[in-house]
Amino acid sequence: MKIKIKGMGIYLPKQVVTGEEIDKIIGKKIGWTSNYVGVKERRYANNEETVSIMGKNAILEALKDASMSLEDIDVICYAGASVEQIIPSTACLIQRHLGLGDSGISCFDINSTCLSFLSALDNLSYVIESGRYKNVVIVTSEKASAAINTKEPESFALFGDGAVAMIIGKASENEGARIINAMHRTYGDGADLCSIPAGGSKIPPNVSSVTRESEDQFKFHMNGKKLLKLSFQKIPKFLEDLLEKSNLTLKDIDMVCPHQASTSAMRLIRKKLNIPEEKFMVIIEKMGNMIAASIPMAFYIAVKEGKVKRGNKVLLMGTSAGLSIGGVILEY
Amino acid sequence: MKIKIKGMGIYLPKQVVTGEEIDKIIGKKIGWTSNYVGVKERRYANNEETVSIMGKNAILEALKDASMSLEDIDVICYAGASVEQIIPSTACLIQRHLGLGDSGISCFDINSTCLSFLSALDNLSYVIESGRYKNVVIVTSEKASAAINTKEPESFALFGDGAVAMIIGKASENEGARIINAMHRTYGDGADLCSIPAGGSKIPPNVSSVTRESEDQFKFHMNGKKLLKLSFQKIPKFLEDLLEKSNLTLKDIDMVCPHQASTSAMRLIRKKLNIPEEKFMVIIEKMGNMIAASIPMAFYIAVKEGKVKRGNKVLLMGTSAGLSIGGVILEY
Numbered sequence: 045m046k047i048k049i050k051g052m053g054i055y056l057p058k059q060v061v062t063g064e065e066i067d068k069i070i071g072k073k074i075g076w077t078s079n080y081v082g083v084k085e086r087r088y089a090n091n092e093e094t095v096s097i098m099g100k101n102a103i104l105e106a107l108k109d110a111s112m113s114l115e116d117i118d119v120i121c122y123a124g125a126s127v128e129q130i131i132p133s134t135a136c137l138i139q140r141h142l143g144l145g146d147s148g149i150s151c152f153d154i155n156s157t158c159l160s161f162l163s164a165l166d167n168l169s170y171v172i173e174s175g176r177y178k179n180v181v182i183v184t185s186e187k188a189s190a191a192i193n194t195k196e197p198e199s200f201a202l203f204g205d206g207a208v209a210m211i212i213g214k215a216s217e218n219e220g221a222r223i224i225n226a227m228h229r230t231y232g233d234g235a236d237l238c239s240i241p242a243g244g245s246k247i248p249p250n251v252s253s254v255t256r257e258s259e260d261q262f263k264f265h266m267n268g269k270k271l272l273k274l275s276f277q278k279i280p281k282f283l284e285d286l287l288e289k290s291n292l293t294l295k296d297i298d299m300v301c302p303h304q305a306s307t308s309a310m311r312l313i314r315k316k317l318n319i320p321e322e323k324f325m326v327i328i329e330k331m332g333n334m335i336a337a338s339i340p341m342a343f344y345i346a347v348k349e350g351k352v353k354r355g356n357k358v359l360l361m362g363t364s365a366g367l368s369i370g371g372v373i374l375e376y
Numbered sequence: 377m378k379i380k381i382k383g384m385g386i387y388l389p390k391q392v393v394t395g396e397e398i399d400k401i402i403g404k405k406i407g408w409t410s411n412y413v414g415v416k417e418r419r420y421a422n423n424e425e426t427v428s429i430m431g432k433n434a435i436l437e438a439l440k441d442a443s444m445s446l447e448d449i450d451v452i453c454y455a456g457a458s459v460e461q462i463i464p465s466t467a468c469l470i471q472r473h474l475g476l477g478d479s480g481i482s483c484f485d486i487n488s489t490c491l492s493f494l495s496a497l498d499n500l501s502y503v504i505e506s507g508r509y510k511n512v513v514i515v516t517s518e519k520a521s522a523a524i525n526t527k528e529p530e531s532f533a534l535f536g537d538g539a540v541a542m543i544i545g546k547a548s549e550n551e552g553a554r555i556i557n558a559m560h561r562t563y564g565d566g567a568d569l570c571s572i573p574a575g576g577s578k579i580p581p582n583v584s585s586v587t588r589e590s591e592d593q594f595k596f597h598m599n600g601k602k603l604l605k606l607s608f609q610k611i612p613k614f615l616e617d618l619l620e621k622s623n624l625t626l627k628d629i630d631m632v633c634p635h636q637a638s639t640s641a642m643r644l645i646r647k648k649l650n651i652p653e654e655k656f657m658v659i660i661e662k663m664g665n666m667i668a669a670s671i672p673m674a675f676y677i678a679v680k681e682g683k684v685k686r687g688n689k690v691l692l693m694g695t696s697a698g699l700s701i702g703g704v705i706l707e708y
């Protein structure tokens with residue numbers, strides 16, 4: 045499909061939190077977070093830097109990047125796991141911050157946790173291809189710091205906050221930009237390996253459900269070892285099928301922008317898949333795992349650093365709670 | 377687009393709650409809920425009837441209706457506002473309940489509160505049209521009872537629980553089934569008129585944020601009067617544009633299946649739009665407002681009661697928190 049990324053923008057919260065500061069919070073020896081977890085820095089959003097405000101800022105940057113104005117937007121899709129409030133959908137709140145609250149621009153949310161951005165890109169590319177919308181904004185704004193759990197140091201030390209927005213539209217006839225192929229597979233057997241068990245309709249928050257003893261279930265839980273094991277079982281075949289469907293081999297891919305799940309998991313999976321280090325964007329050391337913002341942020345940085353140029357073939361790929369595996373191969 | 381609803385199924389919780397029972401809970405004179413609010417009965421899901429279990433049951437019914445088996449499903453999209461837990465997405469939990477946890481079937485959620493079903497139908501119809509997926513399950517399972525607020529009797533008395541699943545695929549050449557047109561507009565200026573302000577990343581649930589005094593902000597709030605005023609301003613033009621885009625007039629529409637927002641709002645809007653009573657499905661008296669399940673439930677009942685037949689033109693339309701307005705015109 046002749047789909048083009050017309051512009052990109054990001055927002056990074058002001059507060060930088062170092063590995064040493066994390067070590068102190070979770071009571072680890074100084075150096076543990078930076079060296080063992082491999083995340084030296086991450087950003088934490090403050091109370092003013094809500095998901096919708098960060099999202100708005102990223103969209104304004106993306107519009108600048110695309111030389112577009114607010115009037116050019118047809119849809120705002122919030123694609124992330126850190127919804128700002130339970131009702132309404134986060135895209136509506138972002139629309140209002142942009143001063144578009146009387147515009148009628150269509151707003152809705154897509155959620156597949158860490159793969160939300162890819163799910164939105166994948167599904168909405170067909171809508172754009174049809175001509176229904178000209179310019180779709182996919183905005184992923186994540187505030188992992190709102191739900192991480194000091195009782196699970198390994199995941200607590202991983203996460204960071206931030207936002208990425210992309211403006212997607214049709215490529216013109218003489219442009220090569222396109223989505224070559226996309227795939228998304230879910231293995232619900234792994235649903236408990238990465239979860240926030242409460243806070244939804246099963247265990248809604250109220251004074252009876254939220255106590256010192258139970259508070260923990262409203263926070264993030266991850267069984268890193270079992271997640272890695274399941275990912276190891278499923279990812280190689282996933283990539284093989286995606287490449288085959290695309291009539292491509294790994295050699296044809298100029299850059300892989302993976303989900304920044306964890307430093308060690310990324311290294312192990314890169315080796316398992318035989319992807320050379322220089323073709324594999326790693327931004328986790330300075331950014332942490334930014335939930336669904338990780339993949340588009342890795343892509344954004346790859347482009348800004350000149351590692352991905354127009355005409356390059358890029359594989360965006362990752363896993364998410366679910367367990368899901370998602371991949372999009374595009375020509376930028 | 378040649379899109380066909382191949383099968384439909386529902387699940388209704390066992391517990392019927394009468395208007396009189398609601399009157400007692402909220403301290404109103406017996407008869408207030410049934411007569412003033414106009415909802416004589418609604419279902420409340422119990423602890424075992426989670427959103428994912430209700431969704432699973434509705435899907436099994438829909439498969440039977442379509443004479444299909446589990447292996448025929450390519451995608452499960454949960455389209456609703458009552459996510460079961462914050463992570464992972466609800467579709468993954470439904471997939472596991474169906475015994476498909478190792479199948480790889482793609483699972484993700486779409487949320488535009490009361491219009492979630494329409495947003496999923498609208499956006500995924502393009503993906504189906506492309507041939508990417510053969511059979512997509514859209515499942516809307518809602519547990520409004522988890523978040524309604526006794527301090528706001530007017531909205532408390534309105535809501536009910538339940539689930540609807542639809543299997544959507546391409547119509548064959550000799551079938552008339554199609555989606556004629558769809559539209560979705562959002563006015564974020566109305567974002568505060570219908571909300572659950574807390575529980576997301578802005579005010580995450582913990583022992584400090586959830587107290588007797590603050591608990592209320594984790595529950596549902598609605599300013600019915602202002603919502604109706606904004607809806608009155610925006611809906612007539614919305615419908616005019618949708619019909620015009622479709623080269624249709626209201627006379628061409630055989631049945632309108634509206635969101636069951638509230639008895640009085642539905643009556644006022646029906647009159648404002650000059651829709652005859654017999655062409656306007658009202659199920660709120662026995663079902664309440666079922667959030668995003670209202671529109672597909674009204675459609676399901678219309679079909680089961682013989683009010684909508686294959687070949688009929690149907691308008692699915694409603695409003696949602698946001699404020700959004702959505703409409704899909706289809707030939708069944």
